[in-house]
Each structure stands twice: as C-alpha cells, then as structure tokens.
Amino acid sequence: MSDEPILHTNTGSDVAGAVPPPPPPTAATPPPRDGVEPHADTAGAASPGTDYSQFSVGDSLDGLVIHQILLQYPEAIVFLTREGNICFRESLGPAFDVALVEFYRLTSKSNARLKRAFGRQVNSLLGAALAEALSVGEEGDRKAAFAVVDAFIDENGPIKHVFGSSNDWVVFIDRDNELVCDCGPVTDAAAPLLTEFYRLRQLARASLYQDEAGALMHILGTELAISLQRTPPVDLADAFAASRDFIQLRNESRMRFRYVAASLASGVILGIVAWGVLKDDLGMLLGCVGGVIGAAISVLQRSADLEIRRFLPPLHVFMQGSVRVTLGMLFGLLLVAAARANLALGTFATSENALFLAGVAAGFSERFVPDLLTKIASESAKGSEAK
Secondary structure (H helix, E strand, O other): OOOOOOOOOEOOOOOOOOOOOOOOOOOOOOOOEEEEOOOOOOOOOOOOOOOHHHOOOOOEEOOEEOOEEEEEEOOEEEEEOOOOOEEEEEOOOHHHHHHHHHHHHHHHHHHHHOOOOOHHHHHHHHHHHHHHHHHOOOOOOOHHHHHHHHHHHHHHOOOOEEEEEOOOEEEEEOOOOOEEEEEOOOOOOHHHHHHHHHHHHHHHHHHOOHHHHHHHHHHHHHHHHHHHHOOOOOOHHHHOHHHHHHHHHHHHHHHHHHHHHHHHHHHHHHHHHHHHHHOOOHHHHHHHHHHHHHHHHHHHHHHHHOOOOOOOOHHHHHHHHHHHHHHHHHHHHHHHHHHHOOOOOHHHHHOHHHHHHHHHHHHHOOOHHHHHHHHHHHHHHHHHHHO
16 A cells, blocks of 8 residues: 555644534534554543644654544544554544444454455555545535445455564465565565565466465465564575475476486387387397386486476476487497497397396496497597508
C-alpha cells in the first residue's frame, strides 16, 4: 500500500484544512471516545473537550505518535502510527456509532481471516473508510464507506499459515498457496535476507515440481521468520541453509534419475536391436552387448557423483544418458573388429568369452577404445612413412 495520503491527510507540521464537522448532537456532548487497531499500544482516552484540530504529524496523542492524519477537525481525529496501526479519537455522540460498529466489525474480520497479513493495507483502507464515514451527515449511509475494506478482506483471505510477525513484517502463506513476506520499509539488516528469500522462492518456482515447491515454502518461510527475528542478524550463509540444500538435492536427484533411467532404457533397446542384427555373428554380438553392459555399469557406478547442471532440459539429460550407452556399444563393436584384424587383444580374439569381456571393458572405460584407435592410427602413420 502506498504511503501517499488517502483522505484529508496532514503530511506536514501544519494542521490540515478542517473537514466540516457533522451537525452537533442534540443531547449533551459525551466525553471523547477512542479506538485503536488491536495490535497497537494505546493509552487512556483523551480528556473531555480536547480540540483535535490542534494536533499535527509528529505530535503525541495519549502516548501515540501521529505519523499520518486521515481525518481531522475539532471533534474527531483519525490517524496512523509509524507502525501502521490505525487510531481514532472522537466526541461526536451516538449518531456516529454505526461507523464505529462497522469499523470494529471489519477489524475483527481482518484479524480472523487475514491474521496480521496485509496489516498496513487494511489499516489504510479502514482509516480512509472511517474518515469518510465520520464526515457523512447524519442522514448519510455510513456503512457504505466500508464496502471497499470488506471486499479487500474477502479477496485476500483467508490466510492459510503465518510463520512469524512483528510490527514491521509478517511472513505467511496466502490463499493461493504463495509464500509472502509483507513488510514495511526495508532496513539495511533485512535487505540481504529478503533478497535471498525472493531469489530462492523464484528458483523453487522454476526448478521444482509443485509438491516439492509446496514443501519448500514451509522450510523457507520458517527460516525467513527466524532470521528476521534474530538480533544480531543471522549470517546470510546460514539463514537459508536448509532451503538451499532442499533445492539442490531435489534437482540433483531428479536429474540423476533421468540420466540413469535413459541410460538403462537405451541399453535394453540397443541390446534388442543388436541381437536382431548380429545374431548370426556371435563375436560381434557379444562385443556389442558387452559394450552396452560396460557403459551401463559405468553410469550406475558414477551416478552418485555425476555433475548435472540444474536447468538442463529433461530431453538433454535423456540424450546424454542414451549417448553414453550408444558409445559403449560402438566401442565394443570397434574392439571386436580390431581384435579380428589382429590389431588388439592378440590371441584373446579367438575366445568368445574374451571378446565379451573386452566389450565390457571398452564400454566401461570411455578412453579405452579412443586410445586404442589413436595408437593404431599412429602406428599406421609410422608404417606409411617407413615405406
């Protein structure tokens, strides 16, 4: 809610232009009555006969420092304190009780449905509505001025959970299951905490599933409320440690699962294809299947230590897993071909079991076949130079 004046506001040291007071009551003027939003600290009622038009911003009225004046004339004043609490004093008589009853009804409704959330917005709306209602003549509809407050409470409530609050801030989950920090002017101590809070909240929206984001909201909200309450301020590295771990581990776990699942699925598919194509060549089939198995073993063995970036698209992760197993199959085929050409394995090439184990080794080690091919190319180049 903006800090701009809403209605009949006095923002300086001078008294605002007086609103024409309503007709005086026919009975003897009663002593002044006071009201204040329940979370504010209040003193006793002002003394009878107080001229409320004499007060200015910064003055103290019954122990309450006036921060913003919403309505002011000799018989009544409605103002906000620095904490955003709404207060009023009036000696207008029973004719204006309808406005006060509506004010207290909406105050109770706000406490029940919004708890302490949106306190500044509600108080500003209530103050403006009360100021308008007290300015209406005796024949006017005083309740109509509060319709906007009623609508605001219905639109934003009920609040589902409040993690913590003070006069300056409240951390809560709203009716749409969004985690919100409603605060006044941000202090130097709170600024880094709020910056990190919004960063982690946005990161959760972008990278977590809906149920995971819902679980994180409770962790993140609790950590923010605790951090804002700490004096001296908690270190930023420790303030959201649990939330950071939650986001990182959930993302890494999901990416690793996709990578491993893609690798194993590709291995099964490639094994079936290899059997269909190479079933008449047992040596090649064993080398191919061995390469697929070796690559799958490598993926499973290193799955806990795989470094996977958080924002990689799922399709890219699936492709990485499939490519790793496909390379294992190709390495197995190449190694069998090299063995049959007497370029590798020596006498082991005559053993089908040896070909299978060589294929597993080729698939398991990403450098085995590339190094072998490099060696073969180097020896071939030397032979050509010798000729």
